[in-house]
Amino acid sequence: MLIARAFEARRANESHRARLRVELGRLRHELRGIAEIRATASGFALAPRRARSVVALVPPIDGGGGALLALLGDGEAWSTSALALALGQSQRTVQRTLSELEADGRVRASGGARARRWLAPPTPEFTTTLLLPAALPIGPGSR
Numbered sequence: 001m002l003i004a005r006a007f008e009a010r011r012a013n014e015s016h017r018a019r020l021r022v023e024l025g026r027l028r029h030e031l032r033g034i035a036e037i038r039a040t041a042s043g044f045a046l047a048p049r050r051a052r053s054v055v056a057l058v059p060p061i062d063g064g065g066g067a068l069l070a071l072l073g074d075g076e077a078w079s080t081s082a083l084a085l086a087l088g089q090s091q092r093t094v095q096r097t098l099s100e101l102e103a104d105g106r107v108r109a110s111g112g113a114r115a116r117r118w119l120a121p122p123t124p125e126f127t128t129t130l131l132l133p134a135a136l137p138i139g140p141g142s143r
Contacts, residue, residue, distance in 0.1 A: 002043065065101045068094065069120055072107060077117035 003012040003020055024044070028037050035048045046054050067087055072078060080098065084091040098118055101107040107120045 065097045068097055069106065072118060072120035077110060077119050079117055
């Protein structure tokens with residue numbers, strides 16, 4: 001099931017298993033100071049080293065169109081092809097998702113045919129990029 005979800009494969013093969021071993025090794029290396037990953041009979045378990053429990057954070061915008069809404073949340077108008085490229089999905093998949101979101105009133109289209117662009121209202125729970133502080137200078141002589 002992990003291979004099917006991670007690699008979007010219908011059947012696992014040796015290549016998938018090898019890639020999973022490599023990725024789990026990388027994850028273990030990154031987490032070595034705070035947690036360990038244990039193989040269990042029912043899958044993998046994340047065991048914290050110092051804390052009593054593990055907290056998983058969910059994406060800020062849940063659901064099938066979450067990544068798409070996150071991109072549109074910047075207030076800019078996006079073309080379907082640009083969204084498909086940014087998400088690594090086919091243009092048709094993005095069009096279907098946009099149609100569903102439009103039916104729910106979560107996005108709107110502007111223009112037509114090749115000039116069509118998609119917009120979404122900013123998410124009120126998150127700060128827009130204009131309100132985020134600029135990067136602070138790092139290095140000698142910076143204050």
